Amino acid sequence: MASALFAEGVYKLFKTWTALNLAVENLWGGVDSEDKRDWFVGVVVEYYEKNGQRTDPFDVEQILEQVMSDEFSTILEDDSAYQIAQTLSRMYTECLTNKSTIIDNLRAKQSSRPTGHSYWVLSMRFAMDAVREKNKFPPHVGVSREYDTSRGSLVLNCLNAC
Structure with a gap:
């Protein structure tokens, strides 16, 4: 046992x-x-x-x-x-x-x-795809994510050649 x-x-x-x-x-x-x-x-x-x-x-x-x-x-x-x-x-x-x-x-x-982590990872993938599409970033352009503790929100940044 x-x-x-x-x-x-x-x-x-x-x-x-x-x-x-x-x-x-x-x-x-x-x-x-x-x-x-x-x-x-x-x-x-x-x-x-x-x-x-x-x-x-x-x-x-x-x-x-x-x-x-x-x-x-x-x-x-x-x-x-x-x-x-x-x-x-x-x-x-x-x-x-x-x-x-x-x-x-x-x-x-x-x-x-709840199983929030899986949801969060999936949401981040969709969010980064949406940022790329909205800003017309080609697929090879990286988008980074970071948590802004002062605002309590997630910030997505373009990494190269935006």
Whole structure:
């Protein structure tokens, strides 16, 4: 039971990991990116099952970084692998004692929020296409996006030869 609970927790935690979600949604791991994410969950669960309480969060962090690099062509520079590894270790310890506080929090968080990130990425693609069309930018002209915190809005900029 603890193993199934931990596997659920790893899956739910990975669904909150921005870097991994971007890699999957943008197919940085190829057309089978979702399958790779599921495989990635299995790798982590198996590693914890094999090493038990001897599992070192530093080793887990290195595994996370390596898989993200090898399978999703993503170099993590945001300290997220460290944060995920620390959460995984706490979650594993909880599961060993039949507690599920972290997993319960992940469940609540995921059931209460819409799948906004996918919608946002899709909306950004349409918005950038609309900016190109409105301003008659050819397809090869880049459009960047940035968040203007002073106005609380998204700003789209032409990158070259506008």
